[in-house]
Amino acid sequence: MYLLSQSAKYIFIFLLLLFAIRDYTFLIKKDEEKKKRILGSQIRVLFLTTLLGFSLILLNSFSIMNAFLLAGILLYFGITLVCYRLIYPRASMLLVNNMLMLLSIGFIMITRLNSSQGLKQFIIAAGGTVIAFIVPVIIRKLRVLSSLTWLYAAIGILALLGVLALARISGGAKLSISVGGITIQFSELVKITFVFFLAAKLSADISFRSVAVATAVAAIHVGILVLSTDLGTALVFFVAYLVIVYVATRRPLYPVAGLIAGSAASVGAFHLFSHVKQRVVAWKDPFSVYDTSGYQIVQGLFAIGAGGWFGTGLYLGKPTTIPVATKDFIFAAICEEFGTVFCICLLLVCMSMYLLIVSLSMTIQNRFYRLVSIGLGTEYAFQVFLTVGGVTKFIPMTGITLPLVSYGGSSVISTIIMLAIIQGLYILREDESAA
Amino acid sequence: MRKRKPKQTDLGPDVFPGMTDAGIGSDAPDDLYDTDGFPDEDLYDYDEEDDDLTDEDLYAALRRGEDDFDEDDEEEEDDAFDDRDDSYAPAEGRRRIRDSGPYLFISISFALIFLLLMGHLVYFNLKMKDEILNSPYNRRQNAQADLVRRGRILSSDGMTLARTETDDEGNESRVYPYANEYAHVVGYTTHGKSGLESIANYQLLTSHSNIIDQIINEFLKRKSPGDDVVSTLNAGLQDAAWSALGDYRGAVVVLNPKTGAVLAMVAKPNFDPNTLAYVWDDMVSDPTNSQLVNRATQGLYPPGSTFKIITALTYYRLHHTFDGFDYECTGEFTIDDLTVHCYKGAVHGVEDLTYAFAHSCNTAFSQLGLDLGISRLSNTALKMLFNEPMPIELNASRSRWQLTSDSSDIDLVQTAFGQGKTLVTPLHMALISAAIANDGVLMKPYLIDHVQNTSGDVISRTKPSAYRTLLTKDEAEGLTTLMEAVVNEGSGNELSGRSYQVAGKTGSAEYTKSDGTIGTHSWFIGFTNPDDPDLAFAILAENGGAGSTTAVPIASSILRSYYGE
Secondary structure: OHHHHHHHHHHHHHHHHHHHHHHHHHHHOOOHHHHHHHHHHHHHHHHHHHHHHHHHHHHHOOOHHHHHHHHHHHHHHHHHHHHHHHHOOOOOHHHHHHHHHHHHHHHHHHHHHOHHHHHHHHHHHHHHHHHHHHHHHHHHHOHHHHHOHHHHHHHHHHHHHHHHHHHHHOOOOOOOEEEOOEEEOHHHHHHHHHHHHHHHHHHHOOOHHHHHHHHHHHHHHHHHHHHOOOHHHHHHHHHHHHHHHHHHHOOOHHHHHHHHHHHHHHHHHHHHOHHHHHHHHHHHOHHHHOOOOOHHHHHHHHHHHHHOOOOOOOOOOOHHHOOOOOOOOHHHHHHHHHOHHHHHHHHHHHHHHHHHHHHHHHOOOOHHHHHHHHHHHHHHHHHHHHHHHHHOOOOOOOOOOOOOOOOOHHHHHHHHHHHHHHHHHHHHHHHHHOO | OOOOOOOOOOOOOOOOOOOOOOOOOOOOOOHHHHOOOOOHHHHHHHHHHOHHHHHHHHHHHHHHHHHHHHHHHHOOOOHHHHHHHHHOOOOOOOOOOOOOHHHHHHHHHHHHHHHHHHHHHHHHHHHHHHHHHOOOOOOOHHHHOOOEEOOOEEOOOOOEEEEEEEOOOOOEEEEOOOHHHHHHHHOOOOOOOOHHHHHOHHHHOOOOOOHHHHHHHHHOOOOEEOOEEEEOOOHHHHHHHHHHHOOOOEEEEEEOOOOOEEEEEEEEOOOOOOOHHHHHHHHHHOOOOOOOOOHHHHOOEOOHHHHHHHHHHHHHHHHOOOOOOEEEEOOEEEEOOEEEEOHHHOOOEEEEHHHHHHOOOHHHHHHHHHHHOHHHHHHHHHOOOOOOOOOOOOOOOOOEOOOOOOOOHHHHHHHHOOOOOOEEOHHHHHHHHHHHHOOOEEEOOEOEEEEEOOOOOEEEEOOOOEEEEOOOHHHHHHHHHHHHHHHHHOOOHHHOOOOOOEEEEEEEEEEEOOOOOEEEEEEEEEEEOOOOOOOEEEEEEOOOOOOOOOHHHHHHHHHHHHHOO
């Protein structure tokens, strides 16, 4: 068993490295035959990784449920890959591959930490993917999407106010609502409406007045999020806003002014809100506040350090000692058992996702669609940066999950839908140009 | 960076049958947008009413000039833009975004922050990891013991102080060749860890042997050899201190005042770490047993006359000289109900401060304390690490300063000559000596000189660092003169006339024994060769009598051995 885990960790690294390299060669390669082969080899890596990971899980803690879970996951991957080819042959298959690979790593790590959460994650991801298949159709049919500007703003602000009220009542502990056993995190939904609002507003009009209005609405979103202590999401919104405004106006002055205003606001927030201050203190010297706000980050750092370059091997580390290991700190858990090299490859995959989304966006002609696409992609990329940076003590911890990898229903569904929207817009663009 | 034409592979049959290819490649209908410069509204209204046909028009229009009219919208009259428009004649491949600048910029920005993250991960593994893992909060270290054979602890002169032996069946045992001699400072690994075994736990359980060997070892489930920790302890000096202290309970601390390196640390009574596991339960269950207490760092004793250093320093801080204090000792000093005698009923007669210090005159220092007052004395003491954690990684007690503004004159007088409620550790007194020797700068004491892998390559080395400046250079030189007088003409006379100069202060600290009688702890603290100091020390022998009768001879024996006389 020990020997297996030991050898497996090097195989995992090799597989993910291969996958990441394929991501980049795909972006460079022009030859369609070669691209097809790259996609094929990535799919093989995906299945191998999943099989190897779950073999170790089954060997270490055999249960019928885990066996079914493996079968379910393989079936889900297979069906997703086939369906995309049948229904949306023009979708970016590279994006699909990346999404499934990240989900696979998440499934393995979550199931290893907590197998019932692994099962839940799988069900949610599969459900999300079913919705994802409908999304391009909705986009195609609903031509009015770009004119619902104020509806998006209204939904976003109302939903966030709901969260704020909830946070106030529960003393900042709860940021979600449970309905019939399913936890809904409204900020995840608002991530989408927020981008839609900005895209709609700025695709129609990029006059100074319009930008000012967009800025005001964005500031309300971000402000409510800061008040409800959801700093991570607030930052994600802020950066998405900067990028969308920049891409829409092509004026570097706007994002630069935005950055300056944002920095000033952060300094203000630091002095005004104790929860912001706490995070900064815990970042600067987590050991000084070990018993309180520094505890999580210190446990995460111990895990990353214990893993070293190549990791301890699956089941040979102690990632269960990390608080919220399946959610905010999943990156630390992966670092511990899969190693830093593996995690760097994981970051390479996330980075290629973003580059891919940007390059997909560039080929979309419709301004509104293009801004939506780039906005959603930016939210994804910046969320990865915040969570990984926070866990590794590169930046203060903002309490946000690693998209697709972390356990969490709303986050997984919203990310899958975000990617589906990007796919939908991309497919539409392929339609427009089909010669 | 221009996007290429969309790739062909993914272009399957049309999924949406309503879509036709009309309009593609045809000239764009310029009038659609040139009329008002901003046609979006019209177009989208149209859109809702009639789906497919308008789509094509819309797309064609967007394809042709979307980006153009974005700019036109803002700067319609701008000639520069008109020029650019001309260069973009409607043609076949006009499906690209005209200006990819912002995309390129955000791609590079995000790629950069991702690369920064990866760089940070690499940096973390190279530079930050060891320090973080070494945190005492880290409970994972013990898991390392399954992968790494605990390294050795060596003295600076190459003696093995602790090593791990593995028998044929793979059982490991920790062996301490010197048994009791290093008990407290090297520590133990049964029932928790102490001493160097605790401080250097991470290094001992980390292997920096060849990485290939380590990977092979991992596969064979063989343990990699942990790194060796070379301590600052000098085995020759430790031997000398060990035998010089003899059968006394007490402690000897010797350090290098210029670096802070701890050269010897002996505490008696102690234990044999080799057999500690067998006697642990008995030891712990007996409340009178103090074998596990490291008296060098944890023992709290009245400082006796060694405290006169602090009192003299307070006088110097007030007057910037030791001159000007004259006193006639009659062997007795009375304040309120308290009568102070000089040790063994000595009568010192007319004396100045240097003489009173050298001969440890209690009555003169009683008067001096009264003259200086509580607040001045407190100020000096509190800047000399009293009531503060000792700057050392070993478990150490805080010395206690209990004089407050509410204290009586009796308390003040007793404190001024080293009795009263003040309590100090031998380590603390050694650090005060070291600071005086080092021109007032206290170097942070340390026990690990360097860490090396099994092939002897140095992995890390402790860099000496200043902890704090306790007194000024002038003050340090002044006190040195007083302390030299102790040896040259006073209570430390036994150490005079050697090939090395000694500066020190004796102490005879009275305490109440458990049977109610009065006992005297014997103290001697100081340093050698004031011009270029090499050793600073504190010696305490419990119930050893006057400083000059017990502690000074112990110092003498240690120094003779060290300087090879």
